[in-house]
Amino acid sequence: MPTACPITIPLSPTTYVPKTYQMKLFILLAAGLLATATFPGAITVFAQPTPVQTISLDPREMLGGVVHLTNQNTVLLLSNSETPDVRVRTLGPDGQTLWEAKLTRFQQIKGGSRRSGLFAEAEEETSSSTLAPVQVYTSGNDLYAVEIISENVARKQGKGGELKAGQVLVQHLNEKGQLDRAAFDAPAEIKRVDRRVLSTYVEDGVLYRITEERNEREDMAQHVLEKYPMATRKMERVLLKLPETPERTRMNVFYNEWGYLGHRAGQTYMFRRLKGHGKKESFRDMPMEYQILTLDNNGATTGGFTTTLGLEPKTQPAYSAYSMPQLQEQQHLYKAVTRGKYIYDEYDVSSGGIGEFFLDYATGEVLIFGEFSKDGDFGNQEGLFVRRYDVSGKVVQQTQTLYPKEMKATAPNAFAGSELAGAMRSYMFSLDPLDGSLEFGIRKFGMMGGGGGLFRVRLDKDLKYLGYSYQEKDKSTKGLLTPVNYVSPFWLYKRDGTDTVSRLLGSKINSFDAPAYAALEKLRLQPAAKASDKKEYYLSPTGAGSGLLLERITVLGGKLSVYKI
8 A cells, every 4th residue: 555644535415527438448538528427425546556667568569458466466467469478567565576487479469450550560469469369377376378289380480380270378487487388289170060169267277168069950968177297298178067058938038048157266157147948937027047056077067056136025126227238148159040031149138238247256256236227127227236146056245236316317228128228228336456445337329318428327336326427428628537457367358257447537536436446546647748749548457445556657768756655
């Protein structure tokens, strides 16, 4: 934590904050925003974060990835467009460098650009400097980089090359930075069977992949656990015995397939929403069920639960958004069905707006959250609900909170029940690693009237309501919305289970924010050396309410500044 003494600044019941428009990219520019926050009270403002060190980057080098280890160390992966070598630099909880090592990235993304001239060259340079398509996982204090070898890489090696197209390459760095590698042949293709990888994770030197195999001609679908032990370098297959998906009917177009939620030591979490499986009840009258299934590293079922959430009487889960399918639907495999002259997807994946799942990697507990409406009023969002379950299905915490009247009055169309309203809004969630608080973001778009905007609703770690803020796009001001990315035990380019989360920092700190954000705010508001410089932050927790903060100003080259906060 910062060493300087804090001061306390009182807040009036209404605090004006510049408002923002979000793009979750490496660089995030936004139009200026005018915000109103309704948090009476005071905030504690700390001095500027304590600088630890500055890391210089080569002109074509960038922060390709960053992960957090069990021992509270933070690992930086610095990739470069000119070399396949990736610098791996490990920082201790105090921010000082412990060791450096190298990985090899065997292929690079060659990004195209719709622009021309210098702009196109810069975009292509940035794309080829990224760590993609390498995915990074951790197990304890060890790091694993996973890459699928492309035909182009295999061809360049020639006939005597060590690597083959389709191989799964695993590079392992132990907690001292010592490297070993293992390459596994691609699984043999099965005639008429479509294979899809649902998830990848690593534990104690073994790479695991859960796959789905389908043979539509024989109406066969099954899930397989593939195990890739680095010690033996021989892949093993285990057929998973998951509860079956309900029979598809003309009325049941609800997406009921199993999805991958995440993995902790010795335990993998599968999940799904379930509806339409009853024989006596009509599809419309059936309650939606939310299911969790846990598996061990041999694919055996170890537990799980089913819940209908138990919301308050005369309320029900509501659609939060149509525009962005949630985690289960993002794992959906498209299947065309012909009806007359039209071709449809077999399932209606818009069901993804009804309650979302989130695995708390720190505790192993599962959060199911979303918005609710009154019975018979399916799309009019009245408030939000959260249920936190342990692996047995016991409710550890729960809340069902009405949105304040003044919040809904700010932008009524954002909570209206029409299909257009549902299509023109999105719903976001983050779990703050510093104080355990939960933030829900509800974004409305300009077609809903009044311009675009973002509501932020915050609950503390005990699910107590803290307050809300609203940030609306305002063309009269110009500002920058700065992303703060929470560092996790993995770095992925394709969403794979419960994802890393981030929040957006405006130019004011709300009373519900952790004190560390006030320190970060001082740093964020310092003038950049160049007008084109855009700041981005990575926050790696190192203890209760504290962490390491990485500041990146330019995507390529420049420097990374490391602070304690």
